[in-house]
Amino acid sequence: MAPIIVAQDLTKYYNGQTCALDHVNLTVAPGEWLAIMGPSGSGKTTLLNLIGCLDVPNEGKLWVAGTEVTHLAGRELTRFRRETVGLIFQQFYLVSYLTALENVMLAQYFHSMADEAEARRALEEVGLGHRLHHLPSQLSGGEQQRVSIARALINEPKLLLADEPTGNLDKANEDMVLELFRKLHARGHTIVMVTHDPKVAGLAGRTIHLDHGKVVEAVPAPSA
Amino acid sequence: MLLRVVLKSLGRRRLRVGVAVLAVALGGLLVSSLALLSLSVGQQSRQELQAYGANLLLVPETVSAPVGLGSLGMGTVTEQAQLPSSALAYLQQRSQPVVAYAPFVYGVVRLPDNSRSVVVAGTEWDGARTLSPWWQVKGSWPQGPEQVLVGVEAVKRLGLAPGDEITLTGTKGPAVFRVAGVLNTGGSEDSQVVMSLGQAQALLGRTGVDLVLLRAQAGGPALEPLAKELEVAIPGAQARVVRQVASAERTVVAKVQGLMALVALLVLAAASLAVFSTMATTVMERTPEVGLMKALGAGPGRIGLLFTLEAVFIGAAGGLVGAVVGLGVAQAVGRSVFGSYVPISPWAFPLTVTVALGVSLLASLMPIRRAVRIEAARILRGE
Ligand SMILES: Nc1ncnc2c1ncn2[C@@H]1O[C@H](COP(=O)(O)OP(=O)(O)OP(=O)(O)O)[C@@H](O)[C@H]1O
């Protein structure tokens, strides 16, 4: 099957000097669960930003879902992002004055059109059918992260990108969120997840390690 | 959906948004009341005087303020300097450029109960009606010599109605009159009994008149030479250009309006500062939110629209509140300063809302531009 992500010599400088990514080569197959590990400042978030079309590289080429995104800019990049990727963040980033349901509907709205019934179903799917009309401040960390997972999934993206999704969660909530990722992976979703926790990375099919913007070792999947 | 986001976001920042709305409302209030007042004051008194009314005034030379009726004590009436009736004869035979004239004689007469009195004004009906077309009569204009008009205030005070008889006692003893109609002029006539010149002179024992209102065809600078000419032709008379009074009044009105406009400008500037700070703060505070929205696929248009709607809400709410309160303020000012309600101009309302919207949008321009430029990538970096 054609890979969903291909990166060739992907390089990113900040302010023309800090080399956050240094000629990274990477291939991810559809349905794969990839974990990215590495010390702080090694370029994990930068890599995820590029794959998620939130930022553009200085050098190298990048294909996502068969499209060479290094050729896209501005409006096209925005459109490609909302059609292709779902994003999950360490700090959840829910809109504080909107309910769980409205937060999910916001993603629908920016994608195409808000559909309350569908948003409700997505929240029920992550076990939040009883928390639809709660504000983020009225939800636990794990519940907030599950809202943001529902939000990331609502537009059926080909690719799920998560930057330390369990970094702010306690053990019980972490387990619940990881269980969700496991289910999503089993259903065929492609997941790229940044994590510090080897235990979390252990759930992934494959782990790559970054250091100073370079891939230093890649652990292949046991049997893919 | 966007509207829901806007309303909820505004609702969460009620206090700060409220302050901005209030600031805009204050500016709107001044714009609204200024517009109402200048639209009405501009027209009212002056136009009447200039278009139809008298533009020259003849008074006896020795009296400096002939209209000041307060100085006419009961006993001093006969000692009052007056214009001789020859003055009227002169005006009658001299047509050009005098279009119309109305003589007035004033005096105080007693009522039958002897304790109350009323001011009687004598004039020539034709001249008075030509020079004061705004005089309104309920009932009918006097037909015979014994018929009189009674001012709307006097009617109330004396308990009279059209058709009633009234006995007035002047220096020449009592005489009986019939009330033909109730006179409403908005001026001092409202508290007087107005009758024909001859009747008044007979009742008061006078032969001359206290003042003559004139309308000459000539306007503006041509009035001064005419005034001089009349003073020479009629010994003992002093001629004044009425328009000078009106234009002095206009200068005062213009100055007051200028001051109000200046205050309105300053308040609008302060209001735009308040809106600017509210919008700038909200954009700054919501940088992660905007980053998230962009990460979710919102284009610059959507983000711009979101904050523009907030600015529109602040402007519209402030404008509406300002327009309504301004209406009240204009009425209060109109009543206390000009003694009448200000007519409600259909322009004042849309004008105020438009100005408020303009100020709010203009002040929000920079913060909105800033919001539109927030990068989606910031959010993953956790900035
Ligand atoms: N906007 C930026 N401007 C300048 N330098 C940046 C910017 N973003 C990241 N960097 C630098 O690029 C390098 C890689 O940053 P990145 O955020 O990708 O690291 P990370 O692996 O995600 O770290 P962490 O585990 O702490 O999240 C770091 O040295 C960082 O200081």
Ligand SMILES: [Mg+2]
């Ligand atoms: Mg990071």
